[in-house]
Amino acid sequence: MKTTIINANIFTSNKDMPYAKSMSFEHGKITEVSCNNLSGNNIIDAKGMFITPAFLDIHMHPLWIALNYDKFACLPPHIYSIHEIQNEIIKRRKNNPTKWILGWGYDEGKMKEKRICTKYDLDSACNDFPVIIERTCSHICICNTAALLALNINPTNHDGVLRESEKFEAFLKIPKCTNDEIIHNLKLFSNDCFSKGITTVSEMLGNQNDLDIYLEAEIPQRILFTYDYNAIKDMDNLPPITNPKIKIQGIKLLADGSVSGQTAWCSKPYLNTENNGLSTVSDTEIIDAMNIAKKYQLQLIVHAMGDNAINHILSLKTDDWLSKIPSLRIEHYAILYNDLLKSTKNKHVAIVSQPIFMYAEIESYLKNLGNEFKSFCYPYKSILDQNIPLAFSSDAPATSWTDPFNPFIAINSACKRQSYNGIDSGINQSISIEDAIHCYTSNAAKIVGLDNVGMIKEGMSADFIILNQNLFEKDIPIEDTLVLQTYMDGELKFTRNIQ
Ligand SMILES: [Zn+2]
Numbered sequence: 001m002k003t004t005i006i007n008a009n010i011f012t013s014n015k016d017m018p019y020a021k022s023m024s025f026e027h028g029k030i031t032e033v034s035c036n037n038l039s040g041n042n043i044i045d046a047k048g049m050f051i052t053p054a055f056l057d058i059h060m061h062p063l064w065i066a067l068n069y070d071k072f073a074c075l076p077p078h079i080y081s082i083h084e085i086q087n088e089i090i091k092r093r094k095n096n097p098t099k100w101i102l103g104w105g106y107d108e109g110k111m112k113e114k115r116i117c118t119k120y121d122l123d124s125a126c127n128d129f130p131v132i133i134e135r136t137c138s139h140i141c142i143c144n145t146a147a148l149l150a151l152n153i154n155p156t157n158h159d160g161v162l163r164e165s166e167k168f169e170a171f172l173k174i175p176k177c178t179n180d181e182i183i184h185n186l187k188l189f190s191n192d193c194f195s196k197g198i199t200t201v202s203e204m205l206g207n208q209n210d211l212d213i214y215l216e217a218e219i220p221q222r223i224l225f226t227y228d229y230n231a232i233k234d235m236d237n238l239p240p241i242t243n244p245k246i247k248i249q250g251i252k253l254l255a256d257g258s259v260s261g262q263t264a265w266c267s268k269p270y271l272n273t274e275n276n277g278l279s280t281v282s283d284t285e286i287i288d289a290m291n292i293a294k295k296y297q298l299q300l301i302v303h304a305m306g307d308n309a310i311n312h313i314l315s316l317k318t319d320d321w322l323s324k325i326p327s328l329r330i331e332h333y334a335i336l337y338n339d340l341l342k343s344t345k346n347k348h349v350a351i352v353s354q355p356i357f358m359y360a361e362i363e364s365y366l367k368n369l370g371n372e373f374k375s376f377c378y379p380y381k382s383i384l385d386q387n388i389p390l391a392f393s394s395d396a397p398a399t400s401w402t403d404p405f406n407p408f409i410a411i412n413s414a415c416k417r418q419s420y421n422g423i424d425s426g427i428n429q430s431i432s433i434e435d436a437i438h439c440y441t442s443n444a445a446k447i448v449g450l451d452n453v454g455m456i457k458e459g460m461s462a463d464f465i466i467l468n469q470n471l472f473e474k475d476i477p478i479e480d481t482l483v484l485q486t487y488m489d490g491e492l493k494f495t496r497n498i499q
Pocket residue numbers: 059060061204395398
């Protein structure tokens with residue numbers, strides 16, 4: 001049956017008709033969009049509610065998020081102190097856990113105490129059951145006495161802090177999630193995505209086993225699956241996909257490291273160092289990855305944060321092997337000491353970036369790049385002015401924030417260019433709310449080649465969301481926006497209970 005929404009405040013993401021008042025949909029597709037109220041039998045009066053297309057998050061790591069579901073985030077906006085971590089551990093111990101109590105994302109720079117937490121902090125919250133807190137860098141963890149004993153580490157005179165190889169060995173011994181548990185958690189993740197208005201997700205670094213988990217989990221979102229280069233390079237062929245919701249999107253390669261690890265490969269050294277970061281891939285591997293991408297007609301998706309890494313990848317691209325979408329995507333595109341926009345444009349490359357990084361990880365940008373970082377990081381306005389395809393995404397859970405794939409935090413960061421604690425992150429490069437929504441909807445859909453989502457337009461899938469506030473109103477807290485309802489293919493997938 002046809003459904004018609006009237007009296008709405010619709011932002012369509014369709015540049016030919018950006019605003020509308022009414023829309024109809026039937027059999028999962030939008031049949032009409034109008035600036036006047038449409039008529040019909042099954043009418044929903046939106047009473048002025050704000051509606052946009054549903055979001056696509058085209059760079060994220062759902063399997064990693066699924067593994068984190070049983071853990072707790074030691075991060076703002078929920079945790080700001082070691083004391084609050086202790087309270088969380090006490091609460092979890094009371095619930096008689098069957099698995100170890102695990103926390104992730106610890107960052108002393110964000111904690112009130114400004115120090116690394118130790119075994120003694122954890123023991124005072126729980127001394128009879130293993131507890132481990134992982135640091136945000138993932139190279140350090142903190143164990144309580146029970147965890148040290150379970151890992152066969154002598155706890156006498158040990159502060160519980162494990163680093164590098166000791167940490168990685170410890171993590172191999174922590175009881176693992178079963179496939180059934182991962183699938184259960186992927187379903188929780190899917191519900192979480194609907195609650196944030198996301199109807200298209202992506203797996204950004206997968207292998208064949210990972211793909212099998214998605215095939216078994218059958219989550220309702222559209223899934224863009226990207227093979228890790230190291231997983232695909234030795235495969236003879238790609239098995240056909242029977243689930244129409246899953247699309248094999250690309251091949252992923254990492255060309256450098258991160259800002260927080262001072263490993264993003266830059267043309268200038270990090271603040272007060274002689275370190276420029278590093279390249280993490282050889283030319284032979286890059287060219288091989290391009291050839292595999294050509295063979296399977298996939299996108300090559302390259303993680304490149306520093307300008308040297310970006311420039312190097314651009315210099316190795318000689319042709320376009322895909323006709324409808326950009327053959328090469330550069331992910332992050334963070335540090336631009338040099339203007340690489342012209343060559344990015346000339347090489348027909350798309351940029352997929354994460355505005356949440358400068359919002360949530362401000363401490364590491366200031367520490368490693370200095371106060372000037374705002375003048376050369378994430379030049380979104382210049383990218384859009386050059387008409388280079390730009391999409392936003394979360395890279396969740398790879399950032400220091402409890403709610404990492406909330407699109408409104410990213411949209412807020414791109415528009416207001418302010419970190420979570422109010423520090424300017426480059427107001428000169430701020431973009432309009434319209435453009436920020438484009439980056440999470442129509443631009444993202446275009447870059448990945450999904451031509452049925454990302455806009456509220458006749459013929460498109462009826463994927464749209466109803467919000468609790470009008471994003472065009474002045475001075476509203478964009479980051480606090482709530483999705484009230486999410487529709488996918490014309491079906492209501494999420495409704496928020498408001499007391
Ligand atoms: Zn990533």
